[in-house]
Amino acid sequence: xxxxxxxxxxxxxxxxxxxxxxxxxxxxxxxxxxxxxxxxxxxxxxxxxxxxxxxxxxxxxxxxxxxxxxxxxxxxxxxxxxxxxxxxxxxxxxxxxxxxxxxxxxxxxxxxxxxxxxxxxxxxxxxxxxxxxxxxxxxxxxxxxxxxxxxxxxxxxxxxxxxxxxxxxxxxxxxxxxxxxxxxxxxxxxxxxxxxxxxxxxxxxxxxxxxxxxxxxxxxxxxxxxxxxxxxxxxxxxxxxxxxxxxxxxxxxxxxxxxxxxxxxxxxxxxxxxxxxxxxxxxxxxxxxxxxxxxxxxxxxxxxxxxxx
Numbered sequence: 001x002x003x004x005x006x007x008x009x010x011x012x013x014x015x016x017x018x019x020x021x022x023x024x025x026x027x028x029x030x031x032x033x034x035x036x037x038x039x040x041x042x043x044x045x046x047x048x049x050x051x052x053x054x055x056x057x058x059x060x061x062x063x064x065x066x067x068x069x070x071x072x073x074x075x076x077x078x079x080x081x082x083x084x085x086x087x088x089x090x091x092x093x094x095x096x097x098x099x100x101x102x103x104x105x106x107x108x109x110x111x112x113x114x115x116x117x118x119x120x121x122x123x124x125x126x127x128x129x130x131x132x133x134x135x136x137x138x139x140x141x142x143x144x145x146x147x148x149x150x151x152x153x154x155x156x157x158x159x160x161x162x163x164x165x166x167x168x169x170x171x172x173x174x175x176x177x178x179x180x181x182x183x184x185x186x187x188x189x190x191x192x193x194x195x196x197x198x199x200x201x202x203x204x205x206x207x208x209x210x211x212x213x214x215x216x217x218x219x220x221x222x223x224x225x226x227x228x229x230x231x232x233x234x235x236x237x238x239x240x241x242x243x244x245x246x247x248x249x250x251x252x253x254x255x256x257x258x259x260x261x262x263x264x265x266x267x268x269x270x271x272x273x274x275x276x277x278x279x280x281x282x283x284x285x286x287x288x289x290x291x292x293x294x295x296x297x298x299x300x301x302x303x304x305x306x307x308x309x
Contacts, residue, residue, distance in 0.1 A: 028244065028295035033287060035294075036073045038080070041267045041304045043278050045232055047209055050308045051175050056082035057302035059216075059237030060284025062093030062120060063100040070285065070299075071104040078107035080303055084174050085111055087162070088237035088282060089186065089216035090118030092147050093125060093289055102155060112172045113162035116183040117191070118216040118238060122149045127290045137188060137256050165214055167193040169200035180204050182229065183214035187222050188238060188257060194225045201229060210306075218259045218281055227272040234270055234279040241265035241283025245296035252297075265297070267304075280304060 046053065056077060063070065085108055091101050123144035156162045163170040165183035172179045182201055184192035192215070210233070213226030218236030226234055242252025242264055252264035262268075263281060270279040285299045 024295060025293075028293040032296075032298060033292060033294040034069060035298045036070070036285065037298045037300050038077070039266065039283075039300050039302045041280065041302060042307060043233065043267075043304060044307050044309050045210065045278070046177065046306050046308045048308050050177060050209075052308075053084065053174055053177070053306040054080065054082045055302075055304040055306060056080060056085045057088070057235055057280055057282050057304060058085060058285065059088040059282035059301075060090040060118065060240060060286055061101065061104065062090055062125070062284075062286030062288060063097040063104065064094035064289050065096045065100050067100060067286075071100050074104035074285065074301075075107050077301060078111075082108075082111060082303070084172060084179070085113035085162070086212070086214060086235045087113060087115035087156070088118070088214060088235055089116050090120045090237065090284070090286075091152060092121055093286055095124050095145055095147060098148060098152055098155070101152070102159075105155075105160060109160050111160075112174055113156070113160060114165050114170070114172070114181050114183070114212070114214055115156050115162050116164075116166050116214050116216050117149065117185045119186045119189045119191075120147065121152055122147055122186075125288045125290060137258070167191075167196045167200075169197065169204055171204050171208070177209040178207060179210045179212060180208035181212040181214055182226075182231075184216075184222060186216045186238075187219045188217035192219075192222055194222065197225070197229060217257050218263075218279070219257050220259065223259075223270050223279065224272040227270060227275050227277055231277060234277055236279070236281045237284055239264040239281055239283065240287065241281075241297040241300075243283075243287060243291070243294060243297055247296040249296070267302075 166185040169182035213231035217238040239255045251261040255264040265283040
């Protein structure tokens with residue numbers, strides 16, 4: 001009798017664990033990855049008397065051509081009336097994903113913007129073992145299929161009018177304020193050329209009201225250098241917020257870079273050499289087509305309202 005009872009208890013436990021696992025998979029794959037949300041923040045960083053500036057931070061769309069629901073949701077964000085857009089890369093998630101990006105971003109035409117690249121703006125994603133992310137940042141896939149990065153850049157610059165700050169710097173005027181921005185290409189692939197930034201920034205001349213540092217992958221070396229170069233706000237993506245998180249936990253399980261896990265999503269503060277600046281890391285809108293899941297980490301954009309000090 002005791003043996004039979006123990007066997008029944010073990011089967012009940014196994015059945016419960018299995019049901020929870022199936023339920024979590026159904027939620028993460030079938031539901032949460034489509035629960036797009038806008039994360040709102042406020043920062044008091046503008047000169048006294050300045051009008052508020054609404055910054056829409058987009059990241060990691062990983063667009064595939066069949067993802068029409070995602071395309072419609074991104075397009076609807078124009079109704080938020082952002083004053084400027086910061087795009088931290090990984091826009092394309094499939095070799096034919098650019099058409100989806102064109103449809104999603106078309107309503108932003110004429111809104112000032114900045115962008116940098118993630119690796120998937122250049123090369124297609126590939127299947128990976130998700131458990132390897134717990135061992136450190138992912139390795140590069142040799143012989144990955146090339147994306148049409150030139151066509152993406154032509155759309156973002158020529159059609160939308162955005163400024164390319166991949167290992168470069170540029171200026172925008174937004175509501176009468178001059179914003180200087182500098183950025184790097186994907187640091188996860190070691191495409192960042194931080195040594196190019198000081199002369200690029202110097203070429204802009206003095207007189208900026210605000211300075212932004214923009215990166216796809218928020219590696220410490222990049223954030224530290226941006227802080228040293230005088231950035232007033234830092235923007236990053238890449239982490240997907242961990243993509244799968246323990247619900248309500250302040251820390252991601254993984255970040256796929258060396259940023260502290262409690263700073264892998266949302267607004268926080270970055271300190272280097274006694275200087276502290278705001279850092280916003282977007283958990284992003286999408287996911288690799290080979291890992292179609294979000295759990296405890298809804299797909300998102302950030303709407304950051306900058307106000308006078």
